[in-house]
Structure formats: C-alpha cells, structure tokens
Amino acid sequence: MPTRARTRGARATTRNIPNRFERLAYVPLPIDLPPDDELPPAQTTFFRDTSRTILAKNDSPDLPFTYSINPYRGCEHGCIYCYARPSHEYLGFSAGLDFETKIMVKPDAPRLLEQAFRKRNWKPQIVVFSGNTDCYQPMERQLGLTRQCLEVFLRFRNPAALVTKNALVLRDSDVLREMAALNLVHVMISITSLKPELLRVMEPRASTPARRLDALENLARAGIPVGVNVAPIIPGLTDEELPAILKAAADRGATTAGYILVRLPGAVQPLFLDWLHRHFPDRAQKVVNRLRDTRDGRLTDARFGSRIFGQGEIARTIQSLFDLHVSRYHLEPRWCGLTSDRFRTPSDSQGNLFEE
Numbered sequence: 266m267p268t269r270a271r272t273r274g275a276r277a278t279t280r281n282i283p284n285r286f287e288r289l290a291y292v293p294l295p296i297d298l299p300p301d302d303e304l305p306p307a308q309t310t311f312f313r314d315t316s317r318t319i320l321a322k323n324d325s326p327d328l329p330f331t332y333s334i335n336p337y338r339g340c341e342h343g344c345i346y347c348y349a350r351p352s353h354e355y356l357g358f359s360a361g362l363d364f365e366t367k368i369m370v371k372p373d374a375p376r377l378l379e380q381a382f383r384k385r386n387w388k389p390q391i392v393v394f395s396g397n398t399d400c401y402q403p404m405e406r407q408l409g410l411t412r413q414c415l416e417v418f419l420r421f422r423n424p425a426a427l428v429t430k431n432a433l434v435l436r437d438s439d440v441l442r443e444m445a446a447l448n449l450v451h452v453m454i455s456i457t458s459l460k461p462e463l464l465r466v467m468e469p470r471a472s473t474p475a476r477r478l479d480a481l482e483n484l485a486r487a488g489i490p491v492g493v494n495v496a497p498i499i500p501g502l503t504d505e506e507l508p509a510i511l512k513a514a515a516d517r518g519a520t521t522a523g524y525i526l527v528r529l530p531g532a533v534q535p536l537f538l539d540w541l542h543r544h545f546p547d548r549a550q551k552v553v554n555r556l557r558d559t560r561d562g563r564l565t566d567a568r569f570g571s572r573i574f575g576q577g578e579i580a581r582t583i584q585s586l587f588d589l590h591v592s593r594y595h596l597e598p599r600w601c602g603l604t605s606d607r608f609r610t611p612s613d614s615q616g617n618l619f620e621e
Contacts, residue, residue: 276469278362282359284358311369311404317377319374319414320392321334326570333395334374335394336405337368337371337405340364340365342403342470348533351533368402370404370408391426391603391605394427394429399431402431406433415444419444421610432477441484441489445490447604450489452484453599454481455495457495457497466544479517482517493511493596494522495524500552500583501555502548511594512594524574538553558580
C-alpha cells in the first residue's frame with residue numbers, strides 16, 4: 266500500500282493518546298513536545314484489510330438502517346469530533362493521529378459485497394455507505410472502491426444511501442444517475458458549518474462548505490435525490506448556523522434533511538476538549554456547559570434514545586429550530602421512498618460459487 270506525506274498542520278490533532286486496550290503507553294512529558302509548527306511532516310500509511318465480510322450489522326434502535334458498508338477504516342478527513350475514532354483502538358492504533366494517518370483499505374470490498382448479495386438469505390434492503398468512516402475520503406480518488414461497490418449495487422438493484430463530506434461523490438454521478446432512475450439511491454451531504462475557517466481546523470481534509478454545496482446542487486440537477494446532514498451540531502459553536510445551512514442546501518436542490526448532536530465517546534472526549542481549548546479558548550467553557558446541558562450533566566451519553574439528539578432545554582430548542590426550518594423549506598426525512606422491489610440476482614457463471 267502507498268504512503269503519502271502530509272504536514273501535521275493539516276491534521277485535526279497532532280497527538281496520539283493511549284489505546285484503552287494496551288497495557289503500556291508512551292506519554293511524553295510536556296518538555297519533550299515541540300510546538301506543532303516545528304513537528305516533522307506526518308505520513309499517511311495505508312494497510313490492506315483482509316476482512317472476510319463487508320456488510321456491518323447494527324441493532325441500534327437509534328439508526329434507521331440495519332446494514333452499512335465501509336470500504337475504509339480510519340479516515341484521512343480527520344474530523345476532530347468523529348465518533349468512529351475509538352474503533353481504531355480495536356486495531357491496535359490510537360484514536361488520535363493514528364486514526365487520520367493509518368488507514369485500513371478493503372480492496373476486496375466489491376467482491377465481498379457481491380458475495381453477500383448472492384446469498385439466499387440476503388433480504389434486499391437499504392445499505393448505508395459511511396456508517397463508520399467516510400466512503401469518499403481522499404484515497405478513494407485513486408482506489409475507486411466505493412465506485413466499484415456502487416456498480417455492484419446497481420447490478421443487483423439493491424438500494425443504497427450515501428453520507429459524505431467530500432465533493433468527490435460527483436465523480437460517480439453516472440452510476441448514481443442510473444440508480445436514481447430505478448429509485449435505488451439517496452445521497453446525504455454532511456455540512457457542519459458554512460465557515461471555511463472553522464472547518465479548516467475542525468475537518469481539515471474534507472471538502473470546503475462551498476464545494477459541498479456545489480456537489481449537492483450538481484447531484485440534484487442530475488436527478489439524484491440529495492439531502493443535507495447537519496451533523497454533528499456542536500452547541501455553542503455551530504448550532505447557530507442550523508437555519509442557514511438548511512436554507513443554503515434547500516436553495517441548491519436538497520429535498521431531505523437530518524441532524525445529529527455531537528457525541529464524544531471514549532477517546533473522542535479528551536481529543537475534542539484539547540482541540541476546543543487550543544482553537545477556541547474564549548468559547549470553550551460555553552461549549553462544555555451547553556454539552557452538559559444536553560447530556561444530563563455529562564459530556565457524553567451512550568444511552569439509546571438520547572445519544573443522537575440529546576435531552577434538556579437546549580436539545581429541545583435545537584429540535585424545534587430544525588423542525589421549523591425543515592417545514593419552512595419543504596424538506597423531508599432522509600432516505601425516504603427507496604425501493605427494494607427491483608432486487609435481482611444477475612445470472613452468470615460465477616453465481617453458484619457465492620451461494621450458500
């Protein structure tokens with residue numbers, strides 16, 4: 266797998282924090298840590314993931330889908346708040362800089378997906394891309410695994426929903442247009458903020474807000490159902506932008522919308538707090554206080570029913586604001602209306618090899 270050099274200044278975090286599963290950890294003393302701008306360039310390294318299955322199953326009552334597909338583990342977008350960071354610890358890595366620079370790639374993803382669809386016990390249903398990490402992160406431009414998987418979805422006519430922060434999704438407009446003609450696909454563009462200066466430090470390698478809106482508009486013009494995912498909302502930092510984001514997306518052709526309150530599970534909490542105090546010291550306490558208000562006095566809440574949208578007065582205000590503007594701009598719930606009735610198993614000489 267290739268290695269690419271990138272400066273640490275383009276990372277959301279420059280630190281690796283201890284892995285919760287490891288007994289030993291290297292913790293440098295403050296005197297040993299040079300300023301960020303004096304650190305040597307960080308490299309992104311890609312590893313072959315030899316997983317034998319590609320569809321991940323969840324049983325969370327908070328999620329409107331059962332299966333998701335992730336061609337990559339770890340994410341070079343490097344969003345500081347990403348709830349998927351702790352999953353990297355299962356691989357022996359850190360949830361910090363490792364999550365952004367040590368990426369697992371699943372080159373067999375298209376073949377494994379076809380194998381799953383050919384099984385007799387497969388029940389056609391919506392499968393969500395990016396249930397864990399973004400399927401259009403930078404390396405996708407070279408490897409094209411997401412595109413190859415979409416071609417499998419089209420061949421079998423199984424519905425799919427995509428969630429991404431990357432305008433690279435436009436590359437696959439031809440496949441998405443064919444799927445849309447059969448009512449098989451919906452795309453959600455995640456927009457956390459319309460402020461490029463904020464996203465440069467919070468989501469350093471995702472597309473700019475302007476490029477995401479352009480992608481949304483071009484997908485809509487191509488007849489591909491597209492919506493906006495205002496996620497995550499960070500109370501005290503980005504919640505005030507909710508109406509503007511919904512309006513901008515609706516003006517560009519979005520027909521659906523969703524949102525999620527920021528979650529800080531496990532190692533994400535210290536990483537996020539460190540980032541917050543470094544970049545927004547004047548707003549840090551306000552953000553922390555508002556997060557506690559939405560999480561029953563804590564900074565995170567893993568309980569089903571409250572972990573996605575929070576609770577308390579601030580959470581209810583965000584929900585009301587979202588509902589008001591969704592109604593105002595005639596937006597619908599995400600992923601509505603896709604069909605699984607057109608599913609088929611293409612006949613070819615390899616078919617029986619994959620059947621149970």
